[in-house]
Amino acid sequence: MPRYRFTVEYDGAPYSGWQRQKSGVPSVQQALETALLACSQEEVTVHASGRTDAGVHARGQVVHVTMSKAWNPYRLMQAVNFHLKPQPVAVLDAVPVADDWHARFSCIGRWYLYRILCRTAPPALERGRVWSVAYALDADAMQLGANRLLGTQDFTSFRASLCQADSPVRTLDRLEVARVGDEIHITAAARSFLHHQVRNMVGTLALVGQKKWTADDVTAALEAKDRSAAGPTAPAEGLYFMGAVYPEE
Amino acid sequence: MPRYRFTVEYDGAPYSGWQRQKSGVPSVQQALETALLACSQEEVTVHASGRTDAGVHARGQVVHVTMSKAWNPYRLMQAVNFHLKPQPVAVLDAVPVADDWHARFSCIGRWYLYRILCRTAPPALERGRVWSVAYALDADAMQLGANRLLGTQDFTSFRASLCQADSPVRTLDRLEVARVGDEIHITAAARSFLHHQVRNMVGTLALVGQKKWTADDVTAALEAKDRSAAGPTAPAEGLYFMGAVYPEE
Numbered sequence: 310m311p312r313y314r315f316t317v318e319y320d321g322a323p324y325s326g327w328q329r330q331k332s333g334v335p336s337v338q339q340a341l342e343t344a345l346l347a348c349s350q351e352e353v354t355v356h357a358s359g360r361t362d363a364g365v366h367a368r369g370q371v372v373h374v375t376m377s378k379a380w381n382p383y384r385l386m387q388a389v390n391f392h393l394k395p396q397p398v399a400v401l402d403a404v405p406v407a408d409d410w411h412a413r414f415s416c417i418g419r420w421y422l423y424r425i426l427c428r429t430a431p432p433a434l435e436r437g438r439v440w441s442v443a444y445a446l447d448a449d450a451m452q453l454g455a456n457r458l459l460g461t462q463d464f465t466s467f468r469a470s471l472c473q474a475d476s477p478v479r480t481l482d483r484l485e486v487a488r489v490g491d492e493i494h495i496t497a498a499a500r501s502f503l504h505h506q507v508r509n510m511v512g513t514l515a516l517v518g519q520k521k522w523t524a525d526d527v528t529a530a531l532e533a534k535d536r537s538a539a540g541p542t543a544p545a546e547g548l549y550f551m552g553a554v555y556p557e558e
Numbered sequence: 559m560p561r562y563r564f565t566v567e568y569d570g571a572p573y574s575g576w577q578r579q580k581s582g583v584p585s586v587q588q589a590l591e592t593a594l595l596a597c598s599q600e601e602v603t604v605h606a607s608g609r610t611d612a613g614v615h616a617r618g619q620v621v622h623v624t625m626s627k628a629w630n631p632y633r634l635m636q637a638v639n640f641h642l643k644p645q646p647v648a649v650l651d652a653v654p655v656a657d658d659w660h661a662r663f664s665c666i667g668r669w670y671l672y673r674i675l676c677r678t679a680p681p682a683l684e685r686g687r688v689w690s691v692a693y694a695l696d697a698d699a700m701q702l703g704a705n706r707l708l709g710t711q712d713f714t715s716f717r718a719s720l721c722q723a724d725s726p727v728r729t730l731d732r733l734e735v736a737r738v739g740d741e742i743h744i745t746a747a748a749r750s751f752l753h754h755q756v757r758n759m760v761g762t763l764a765l766v767g768q769k770k771w772t773a774d775d776v777t778a779a780l781e782a783k784d785r786s787a788a789g790p791t792a793p794a795e796g797l798y799f800m801g802a803v804y805p806e807e
Contacts (some may be wrong), residue, residue, distance in 0.1 A: 318679070318681075318682040318683055319682050319683070320682055320683050320685075366683060368683065383678075386678070387678070390678075390679055390680060394680070397683070397685060398682055399679040399680050399681065399682040400679055401677065401679045402679075428650065429632075429635070429636070430567070430635070430639055430648040430649055430650045430651075431639060431643070431648050432567075432648065433568050433569055433646040433647055433648040434568070434569050434615060434617065434646070434687070436569075436646060
């Protein structure tokens with residue numbers, strides 16, 4: 310049956326996360342499935358490259374859906390966007406993919422952006438879009454700390470207690486810290502991440518940026534293999550799922 | 559009496575504009591004056607470098623206020639921000655200024671940013687922050703059109719019918735068009751602008767970007783000295799007051 314891949318942008322604020330919940334609380338998956346039902350009269354399941362938590366945004370979530378009939382991809386995108394209104398979810402593009410292409414299982418890389426706004430004043434324009442901290446952060450020190458987390462490691466210390474992954478070992482390909490005006494941007498890329506891994510790494514690097522921790526403390530936290538040894542979980546509102554990578558690209 | 563200069567950021571969406579209205583509809587000026595009353599028990603008037611229309615945002619509005627007693631500027635900023643909550647208005651900095659310093663009358667330059675999002679899908683994360691158009695725009699063609707508006711000109715064709723300025727002549731110092739991802743950013747700088755001037759210039763340049771107009775058409779519209787000869791007024795939600803310039807800087 311015809312299968313389509315969508316790139317999806319959303320504001321995570323009104324949603325309990327990507328995944329449809331039994332309780333019927335709003336989720337991004339439900340918003341998309343409801344819009345697809347409205348335009349096709351089909352009850353379909355939308356599969357995502359990665360589930361995002363409550364409040365986490367996406368600029369490049371990748372999903373797929375299997376339809377019973379073939380659609381012009383552009384018209385399908387337009388129809389879904391029409392029925393998504395007024396929700397803050399938008400399909401940015403739609404392309405046909407092979408029957409065995411899977412947004413989650415075919416995915417070989419994911420990347421995230423985390424935004425921290427460092428200033429005394431609260432955000433007015435970026436409210437809900439950044440983690441707002443009233444203190445300065447040293448981006449160079451944070452980068453030195455970030456470097457300690459690169460490569461193939463046991464990320465037990467940076468994994469949510471509820472994480473369901475079989476193994477705590479992941480390979481972190483990129484963890485880059487940049488100053489952009491009065492914001493710190495942290496970019497993280499890996500084949501896959503553990504639950505809360507990015508937010509736990511960011512919460513830890515924020516300690517380094519404040520000079521409360523050194524890069525050696527980051528290494529010690531990693532080696533402890535104990536969640537309580539690392540820093541706090543940074544808030545969801547600063548996190549953006551930016552993109553997913555597939556072998557054909 | 560002690561006078562303070564604030565830099566102010568706001569989301570224009572919930573406001574009828576900068577200026578306090580007799581009818582009591584929400585305005586940014588009223589929000590600031592109410593917060594200042596709450597922290598000082600003083601009824602003060604806040605003066606802005608430039609009034610913004612309903613829905614127009616600011617990243618760098620400059621205002622001043624005269625208080626009856628001296629404040630530590632940092633504590634005044636903190637107090638105002640506390641009382642502004644939960645409104646999307648924030649004071650970014652506060653500095654003492656001379657008794658005769660005036661946010662509006664001392665100002666010798668203002669600059670604005672206008673953001674146009676060019677893509678089929680509606681904005682999810684940037685909703686209310688950009689003018690969303692479903693067509694492509696040619697930034698290079700727009701820049702050629704923009705160049706025709708530079709310098710000292712009679713901007714009657716780009717002036718709102720309700721504009722109260724004595725003269726339609728203004729000197730446009732910068733009008734720069736840049737592509738930033740899937741957005742077009744237009745930066746405009748002048749000593750001062752006529753009412754709706756930036757939005758009317760943007761609406762006209764969008765015609766050039768779509769190849770409906772040429773740069774010569776922009777010159778013809780300018781020379782017509784007739785509002786109906788230029789393009790439509792671009793929506794308020796894409797416009798940001800970015801900053802004001804003063805002689806001491």
